[in-house]
Amino acid sequence: MKKNKEVTIYDLAKKLKYSPSTVSRALNNHKSISEKATREIQATAKKMGYRPNSLAASLRNNRSKTIGIMIARINRPFVSTLISGIENAARKAGHNVLISQSNDIYENEVNNAKALYDSRICGLIVSLGMETKDTKHFQQFADQNIPIVFVDRAPDDFNSYRVIIDNYAAGYRATQHLIDQGCKRIAHFAGAQHLNVYNLRKKGYLDALRENNIPVDEELIMDLKTMSFAEGKEATRILLERDNPPDGIFSSNDTAAVSSIITAKDKGIKIPEELAVIGFNDDPISSIVDPALSTVSHPAMKMGEISTQRILDHSTRNMDADISEITMLDTEIIVRNSSKRIKD
Structure with missing residues (x-):
């Protein structure tokens, strides 16, 4: 034909x-x-x-009206909501988006960066993968004055726009909440410590313990590589089989926190009476699990919208614009039955 x-x-x-x-x-x-x-x-x-022919137009102008998005895993509720925020704001401005995911694999992220660069995007929004420690693959964009906005998982060694939350304060408040509920031995599910989000949440956890005169027990800190359901389940099993198990868990995401609730209940442990649990992100699953999971809100939609606006605003700024601008959004503790021991 x-x-x-x-x-x-x-x-x-x-x-x-x-x-x-x-x-x-x-x-x-x-x-x-x-x-x-x-x-x-x-x-x-x-x-x-x-x-x-938008491709031909981009070749003539050396830029397209397309914003590139680099994320780790598109199937995470936080990420999908983040993308929705980006896309909504981009569409209103007459822009398209091009999405790539690395599945938390560094090599994939490097290849995705090259593909987006070759697509002549007008700006890039990035949430780093778990494996990413070297950020040299983003320099090609900076060299061409293509704005980069790091959102949530942001590097400390790359000068660019950032849209983040106060992870330290959020980690401190989540831990303090468990202490206020009477917890004395609080475990922590910590993600990859080279990433600012997990490193700062852990620092908040540690400082909350110290300021409440609770000894730090390194055996209660579980390093989870990807913060997956399976990792949360295994970490909970290990903790509960110890001679002196925890009476509280602060997880750096909701996925591992939900798995800890399910695992503990399977072992006959009462939530929250014997084990209080709080997560992070306020994913939909947090309100479905029984008992409902206490968590830290994470304004993903707003973070996406602001990230897009940074890209759009960049073109109107001069070359001396402060690209190190940081936007920090507020979070709040959402108390549900998984940690609520003290009734109002």
Whole structure:
């Protein structure tokens, strides 16, 4: 079957007896073309099935109206909500988004960065993968003044926009909540410590213990590589089989926290009476598990919207603009039955 020929501006110009430049300007609603001619040209373009060649336009301008997104795992509720925020704000501004995921594998992230760079994106929004320690693959964007916004998982060694939360304060408050509920031996599910989000949550946890004169027990700190359900389950099993098990768990995400509740209940342990649990992110699963999981809110939608706005604003700033600008959003403790020992 013969493939239909792609309709071009030159085909429209020949059909309508206008110059190609006039057709091009009319298709872009240029004020130099009369309303009558613009309506005629656009109606004919639609009838003939003309599609604008955005790739060709990006090659001419050396940029597209596409924002690149690099995330670790698209199936995480926080990430999917973050992407929704990015996409909503981008669409309102007439931009598209191009999404890539690394599955927390560094090599994938490097390859994704090259693919997005070659796609001539106008800006990049990144949440780093778990394995990422070296950020040299982002320098190609900075060298071309393509704005980069690191959101949530952000590096400390790369000068760029950041949209983050106060992970230290959130970790401190989550731990303090368990202490206020009467917990004395609080375990912590810590993620990869080279990533700022997990490192700062752990520091908040440690300082809350120290300021409440609770000894730090290193055996209660469980290093989870990916913060998965399976890792949370195994970490909980190990903790509960010890001679002196914890009476509280602060998990750096909701996934591992939910698995700890399920694992503990399977062993006949009462939640929260014998083991109080708090997570992080306020994922949908946190309100489905029984008892419902206490957690820390994470304003993913707003973080996505602000990240997009940083990209859009960058083009209006001069070359000396402060690209190290940090936007820090508030969080709150959401108390549910998994940790609520003291009744109101």
